[in-house]
């Protein structure tokens with residue numbers, strides 16, 4: 359059976375680091391509130407002339423170097439983003455050009471914070487169907503461009519960045535001992551559109567708009583739905599929660615991550631945490647966390663990883679893979 363295994367990872371964070379205290383003289387907020395309610399201590403913001411594709415290209419080059427392959431050996435590029443440079447063409451085609459890849463195909467996936475999970479499921483299905491042998495998957499975002507800087511309940515939460523993963527086809531036995539993606543679980547429920555959305559767009563206002571969120575309601579959905587989707591994906595893979603070596607969660611809020619780990623009965627030592635340094639980077643958050651942990655040598659070959667995310671839509675899901 360064909361499996362999609364991780365061959366390499368990479369990431370890029372813009373140079374500018376903004377500490378929580380930066381917001382204190384601009385808004386009625388404090389470092390203490392942000393830390394205790396979210397676990398966020400700082401985030402990176404892209405420079406004025408840096409676009410989402412620029413972040414994606416840096417992360418892509420790092421992942422190719424880590425995988426030890428060239429752009430010419432990639433069949434497809436998928437970028438998960440909700441903050442594209444332009445309405446079209448896709449960020450993925452811009453990354454394709456940026457890394458010097460002249461063949462294959464490239465497209466974007468938009469499922470907001472769950473975007474990288476959707477992209478992983480997409481790439482896994484294509485690899486298993488034989489449509490591609492190697493796919494470069496990127497989560498890249500510049501959420502600083504859609505913040506309302508007068509809204510303390512959102513603008514302190516998000517950051518910019520990009521992470522990338524190279525997936526490659528490999529033969530497996532077709533059971534849970536295989537390396538690579540073992541199961542995926544995708545969900546959405548459009549009736550919750552007003553909980554987390556951007557109040558602008560091409561066909562409505564003709565502007566990019568600003569992010570709006572009813573944070574406490576999203577929080578409740580997150581705590582309930584993330585452990586559920588992770589358990590479903592583990593069931594599909596034929597694995598028990600006790601067999602999980604690493605949870606690589608969407609990095610939105612430390613309290614959500616802790617609640618999910620508790621519901622999965624996982625100790626926090628098994629959870630990859632980058633939320634303190636990155637804030638919420640939406641679709642970039644999981645590949646960033648995965649790449650940071652991999653660059654620190656934390657994953658051993660054969661480890662079981664569970665990645666999960668929820669965001670605007672609502673859209674949520676999870677992926678189980680063996681490193």
Ligand code: UT7
Nearest residue numbers: 387388391395471510511514573574576577610611668669
């Ligand atoms: O990535 C997509 C998925 N998104 C998420 O997962 C985000 C989910 N939501 C959250 O992480 C949390 O709900 C927040 C961090 C956004 C908010 O934390 P909370 O504990 O749910 O707070 P809250 O919204 O219930 O607000 C509590 C209080 C309010 O004041 P009152 O009404 O009690 O007087 C807010 O106005 O905290 C106030 N508040 C702030 N205070 C200081 C909200 N933002 C701030 C702030 N600084 N930045």
